[in-house]
Amino acid sequence: MRAAVLTGSGGFENIQISDVPDAPAPRAGEVRVAIRAAALNHLDLFVAEGLPGAGREFPHIVGADGAGVVETVGPGVTSVQPGDRVLINPGISDYSCEFCRAGEHSLCINYRLLGEHLPGTMAELVTVPAQNVVRGPNLSPALTWAEAAAFSLVTLTAWRMLVTRAQLKPGETALIWGIGGGVSLTAMRIAKLVGAHVIVTSSDDAKLAAAKQLGADVTLNHRTQKVATEVRALTNKRGVDVVVENVGAATWDDSLRCLRRGGRLVTCGATSGPQVSLDLRRLFWHHWSLLGSTMGNAAEYAEVVRRLGQGELRPVVDHVFPMDRVREAYERLAKGQQLGKVVVEVSS
Numbered sequence: 001m002r003a004a005v006l007t008g009s010g011g012f013e014n015i016q017i018s019d020v021p022d023a024p025a026p027r028a029g030e031v032r033v034a035i036r037a038a039a040l041n042h043l044d045l046f047v048a049e050g051l052p053g054a055g056r057e058f059p060h061i062v063g064a065d066g067a068g069v070v071e072t073v074g075p076g077v078t079s080v081q082p083g084d085r086v087l088i089n090p091g092i093s094d095y096s097c098e099f100c101r102a103g104e105h106s107l108c109i110n111y112r113l114l115g116e117h118l119p120g121t122m123a124e125l126v127t128v129p130a131q132n133v134v135r136g137p138n139l140s141p142a143l144t145w146a147e148a149a150a151f152s153l154v155t156l157t158a159w160r161m162l163v164t165r166a167q168l169k170p171g172e173t174a175l176i177w178g179i180g181g182g183v184s185l186t187a188m189r190i191a192k193l194v195g196a197h198v199i200v201t202s203s204d205d206a207k208l209a210a211a212k213q214l215g216a217d218v219t220l221n222h223r224t225q226k227v228a229t230e231v232r233a234l235t236n237k238r239g240v241d242v243v244v245e246n247v248g249a250a251t252w253d254d255s256l257r258c259l260r261r262g263g264r265l266v267t268c269g270a271t272s273g274p275q276v277s278l279d280l281r282r283l284f285w286h287h288w289s290l291l292g293s294t295m296g297n298a299a300e301y302a303e304v305v306r307r308l309g310q311g312e313l314r315p316v317v318d319h320v321f322p323m324d325r326v327r328e329a330y331e332r333l334a335k336g337q338q339l340g341k342v343v344v345e346v347s348s
């Protein structure tokens with residue numbers, strides 16, 4: 001089968017299109033999906049650079065997010081059948097450990113992601129547990145393959161961050177950094193669905209204008225404005241209820257300066273670096289909650305798919321590249337040029 005593979009670590013320059021053995025025939029409880037489109041996430045850049053713990057065997061098929069048509073089902077699979085158009089939840093659990101049994105699949109002790117620890121979605125075929133695919137909802141206008149591919153990772157991640165972890169409430173205010181990113185943009189839309197007030201940042205005025213169109217209440221340019229000063233002024237020195245972080249080192253101090261007493265900071269990433277400092281006296285004195293979050297569980301995934309079926313949280317697709325231009329797709333993400341999801345068309 002045709003696939004985008006990493007031939008070594010060190011960057012996305014090492015990705016090429018090549019012929020690789022087909023994804024394995026599905027075993028009991030598994031399905032094999034003929035992929036139509038795959039979407040990029042920041043994770044894919046980290047994997048290309050060489051993430052600790054990521055697969056070290058090359059060639060490695062890249063891509064976490066994808067959508068396509070069920071090609072074959074393994075024994076015992078009744079939830080989907082060949083020909084079904086499906087979205088793929090890229091977080092693969094063992095569905096048997098203590099955390100899985102408690103319904104917390106993204107806490108699984110054997111949690112693995114497509115494209116990171118397992119062969120990815122940028123291939124004509126991928127084999128996954130049947131629990132990881134769901135039929136795409138019928139929408140009008142119909143969900144495109146690009147939208148279907150772009151949906152799962154960021155929507156699941158942002159939903160768990162805001163709804164489950166930070167428990168954002170109607171009327172509260174959230175600060176969301178870097179609105180061009182897929183998780184940030186989705187977090188903004190979830191915050192608006194919840195009925196919260198949203199302040200977003202970007203270094204790009206065009207992205208801020210687009211974010212405003214998509215529902216942002218206040219936009220700040222973090223290159224030309226002091227975010228913490230502005231946020232404290234906007235909130236009468238109180239600070240925001242929730243800060244949504246995925247930048248890390250570059251924004252951490254300002255994130256804490258923006259947080260109200262008793263506020264919640266939720267983070268799912270560290271794109272600018274993972275090491276930050278924390279004055280414990282400020283943490284306990286201000287009763288802050290610092291919350292980590294990764295991906296989400298099966299119930300959360302079912303909920304975001306249900307919301308999609310209601311026409312909510314339909315992905316914002318930035319650009320679709322054909323698979324033979326996959327490196328351009330990575331480059332667009334690496335340069336932070338996108339607003340919304342960068343998608344690769346795998347087959348038509």
Ligand SMILES: [Zn+2]
Nearest residue numbers: 094097100108
């Ligand atoms: Zn588990």
